[in-house]
Amino acid sequence: MSMKPINNPNEVPQNMTDKESAEYWDTHELTEDFLLNAKPxxxxxxxxxxxxxxxxxxxxxxxxLERLQKVAEMKHKGYQTLLKxxxxxxxxEEEKRMHIL
Known part of the structure; x- marks a missing residue:
């Protein structure tokens, strides 16, 4: 799968949920130009x-742990972030199944 390049901070949607953000970053990546021109x-x-x-x-x-780290690396995420x-x-899913939600 080819990642969509992001050249400008304005291309990144604002106010995404954690799930939307994870899905977005699974398909997008920052370009070298973006990183070189980024300001604090x-x-x-x-x-x-x-x-x-x-x-x-x-x-x-x-x-x-090794499997988790490998999957996280492929998703361009930290393994602790992916674990969370x-x-x-x-x-x-468990809360839905148990009718807690």
């Missing part, structure tokens, strides 16, 4: 810091 964001342009996140320790076998996405998607 002003503090007012930065998203608010998340204060509700908790740090946890998770043990998994080496094979599973997987957990959120599966949790949502």
């Amino acid at each position: 964001l002003d503090e007012s342009e930065m998203p608010p810091k998340r204060t509700d996140a908790k740090t946890i320790t998770l043990r998994m076998d080496a094979d599973t 996405q997987f957990v959120n998607e599966r949790l949502y």
Whole structure:
């Protein structure tokens, strides 16, 4: 699959949900020109810091971690970000199945 190049920050949609953002970045990539011409964001342009996140320790076998890292690399994401996405998607499905949502 060919990734669609992004040359300008204005090409990136604003206010996407996490799911929309993941789907977008699965099919788009920043060009070298974009990265070379990028300027630091002003503090007012930065998203608010998340204060509700908790740090946890998770043990998994080496094979599973390697597979996760490989998939994350292919999706151009960090493996922890991908793992959080997987957990959120599966949790949502379980909540639907259990009629919690």
